[in-house]
Amino acid sequence: MLRIEDTDRERSTAANVEQILDALRWLELDWDEGPLSQYERADSHRARLAQLLEADLAYRDTATATEVKAYKEANDGRGYRGTALTGLEAEGAAIRLRVPDEGETVVADLIRGEIRFRNELQDDPVIARSDGSVLYNFAVAVDDAEMGITDVIRGDDHLSNTPRQLLVFAALGIEPPRYAHLPLLHGPDGKKLSKRHGAASVQELREQGYLPEAVRNYIALLGWGTDDDTTLMGTDELIERFEIGDVGRASAIFDEQKLRWMNGRFMREQDLGSYESRLRDHLERDVPEAAGAFAAASPPERRYACEIVQEKAQVVTEVWPLIAFLFTEPGMDEAAWKKVMKPSVLEPLAGGLEVLRVVEAWETEPLETALRKFLESEELSPRKVLQPIRVAISGGSISPGIFESLSALGRERSLERIEGAVERLRTEQSAGA
């Protein structure tokens, strides 16, 4: 059985366990439900503690951190070794594990090979507090042993804990699991990735609109690569090719630009059906006020909107702003208006409007044919006509393809909005004149 240990060094409260499970679900990873809480396992921990005490493999001791430090200084850096307290003195004392003075504890890491720690240098670790509750390094070891864990995968930051856990296994006389310590992810500043780096967690990646398959692909490539330089891989291929022993040992810096690029690739390759459901999930979760408008549209309208926007967006969160004008009455981006709607576009735009009025079939192809013919006969540049139309119908200067957009918006609403724009332009001009 494999155990993957999270690197969030916080107490496992129900809330953050649920958060982790939530992230795993989003990533569509398989896992086994049923981690036992320390509380549930307290009996077992107590029994093992008693066993070690009985065998004199652990002892009661009250040394404080300062005393331990003093001991080490006095003993040339040697690991702390206490003296067992007995009787009344032992009441309310913490329990320390005895570490052998000789030899070394070696971690046979699947990724890094053998790492040796001299026992002489290790402090006798506290495994239970004076109130009887157990400490992490003891608890995980016992839990791993009793749950039949055979492999542990976790971050590099746990590497120096491993000898302590191995020592517990040794004292208990139990075969330890195999360990694989993954290199840590760092932020652009080279420090361990954390909250202040922005998208430090899977949850945040989701909120920013990344696709789970892209995240899986990207993460797999951090610290690992294929020998034939394949970059984009579906999950089946990832599973097929990934080898834990091939993971690199150096920590990697999380590069959001590359994730964005990769996510864009996955966005474009998706089939329209899942594209739409992804968009809908995102809207419901993050833009509830838009979700209704989107859901109210007819299935073909929604599908077509997805189709024309698919090439445009790198992340899911970019999709809605590009197509919102199809589902709601857009406000006007005044900066865009000012930039595009110069007096000189009045005539071309009005001309375009007339052309559009008489287009027979309101579909992409005929619309394009008609407008291009108009441009040609009037010797107008596309910018002069198409861009104003874009601003008129979408309320901004960025949108999907203009012919597709017109087609998606429909004849009536398109003409209406363009008429509105022409009118405003006229008004502004007469006011200016």
Added chain:
RNA sequence: GGCCCCGUGGUGUAGUGGUUAGCACGGGAGGUUUUCAACCUUCUAGCGCGAGUUCGAUCCUCGUCGGGGCUACCA
């Protein structure tokens, strides 16, 4: 300070005792173009440093420098 890990362009990586050191992201230039993207072509920049081993080191060894992690009666 102590213990431990790591070191190929700005970033992620591939690779080798003799290579024009490959790929991808980014950046630059050009092309395509109705906006933004996308797309195509092309350029850019790297084996941290110093010894040693060797006919020959990016690759092996040692040292050094640099980066990182851990250093609780936290997890």
